[in-house]
Amino acid sequence: MIQTIAEKIARDPAMQALFSSGLRRQYPRQHVLLPEGSRPSSLYLLMAGTLAVSTRGKDGEDLLLAYFHPGDFFGEMGLFPDVSARSACIQTRTECSVLEIGYDRFLNLTRTHPTLWIEVASQLAFRLRAVNRRLAEMPTLHAADRIWLVLQELALRADAPHVAEGKLLRVTRLDLGKLAGCTRELAGMVLRDLATDGRVILRGQNVIVRTDALTPAQPVA
Template identity: 25%
Template structure:
């Protein structure tokens, strides 16, 4: 069971009354995954939606034996909704933990019952899903038409929007990322990522410590992306 107070701060449920939140909380199952564990795999049947209580989840696909990272989700995010909402209920991508994670799982039948009783939740979920599809399309476009340096910088800016924490001197991306993971997110190779990150650090635009990226000059990074 999920803590109903946690649901109160989740965007889909923020307008519900306490009694409804308590009822919904009883529908969730708590699951714990160690780092590097698959939550589900592309092509598998899917009948659960997941909310992240704590941890980091990597959504990815395999393309010609290479892992392509589509998104990274953290505390309070949800994932797995596509298969649950579709009639075929097949996972369109895989999900794996980047660190030990505690997840709340909601079965499809319970989700459908919930959506039927609360249409506003359906609209909020649809809006979020469409926004994710738009970002996925932007990612595909960037992988096909942009040079590697621009792709890496755009990825850094995107992660700053999703996982950034205001910090003395800049914005800290609160994720531990290897150069290989950044390469998998940008459709390039690790050696190229290492070279680009070194250039950005030498230019005092970013700093990397313990695999976390600190952005010192976002404005300049945005100018590079725009070609100014």
């Protein structure tokens, strides 16, 4: 059974302690929460909404790397030695509720609740596996296959909403193209082809990835 972040906090004493120790903050959509290159000082937990993770390309263009969803930690790299600056920009896509906790306070909490490290580390490992998979597979794939890879990656997240036909994704054609390394127009064309093939259902601005088309992602060693 999929747990929401509220359910996880209600059932997990370590998460309850974290929630009690942090500061709850609200941010409007399109707000730059963490600028790239800023000095890290806090760990964050997304409680509600969606965040976009991006970085600057060599030509100054914005490169979309990933989304963060409720239950995701971010800002964890600043907990490691010799990390003196944020490596990416974190910006809200929707109105967001975020729990912020300073690194020192988080480290103190882990002395009595060491499972917090497991929670943060497991999310970091999941992201690294996803990056490894993309690096291994995307350079050899056509645009249509890259888009399908991204859709599966988003749909296989535990927090992707279930509907009768499959997993519901709220992703724009523009963002899908950025994640897959192609144009918005090409992303739209591929989505229509995937709908014809029966792998997705297009419902307004939303994409439903059909359950019977999903295959579990395999980690790349």
